[in-house]
Amino acid sequence: MNERQDTGRMTVERQGRVMVLTMSDAGTRNALGLRMMAAGRDALDEATHDPGIGAIVLTGADGAFSSGGHLNNLYHHGSRSRSENRDGIERFHGWVRAMRECPKPIIAAVEGPAAGAGFSLALACDLIVAAEDANFLTAYVKVGLTSDGGASASLARALPPQLYAELMLTGGPVSPARLHAAGIVNRVTAPGRALPEAVTWAETIADGPTGAMGRAKKLMELAYGSFATQLARESDLFVEALHHSEAKEGITAFFEKRPPVFHKR
Secondary structure, eight states: OOGGGOOOEEEEEEETTEEEEEEEOGGGTSOBOHHHHHHHHHHHHHHHHOTTOOEEEEEESTTOSBOOBOHHHHHHHTTSOHHHHHHHHHHHHHHHHHHHHOSSOEEEEEOSEEETHHHHHHHHSSEEEEETTOEEEOOGGGGTOOOOTTHHHHHHHHSOHHHHHHHHHHOOOBOHHHHHHHTSOOEEEOTTOHHHHHHHHHHHHHTSOHHHHHHHHHHHHHHHOOHHHHHHHHHHHHHHHHTSHHHHHHHHHHHTTSOOOOOOO
């Protein structure tokens, strides 16, 4: 990722026993950059070892959760080596693994778009609170890519096969109401109320037995099978997709604001 384009930052705020992490990059609707990811991992490490923190809320600034990865960077990655591309994906996957391994409960507070890697990030949280006008998209297939950040594992754990296939094969969007009915979104709020609802819920959770909840998270992770193995599979197939002509066309069409034309062979 070009550091000149990495303008995002992560704001860390403590509200009693709740740590609130806010992704912020106004020019990209909080697209995920390396500095943001590194700051997120550092905050999770701090929360893990701080007995004064009982729960974490992850949200986005200015009415958006996250628009996902920087497509302008991915556009140029097709000409880079596969090992370089894999390293970039690993930065994101390292953050996701840290979320899954963090013993403190993490709640996503979603307003506006949670697209692509942004949706994956919300799914990596333990609980999701979403405003009724939030917009969830897997999005990857729309630009000729496959999922990363564990979305393929998270959605498979939670959804019936047909809805899982719909999101993976069409990219969405899917409404918070539909995801709430499917059990992925825990609570739906009025627009602008996702963060206060998530913080209030986190305050209640943070008063519970921290050790027991940490052990419960570990049991839940083990019960589902290997999330880490699926991340590795996603990395392999994402790199394969990135070097395919479909991704070149899909990402080019995105910037040219036209429908992509995927040529059949």
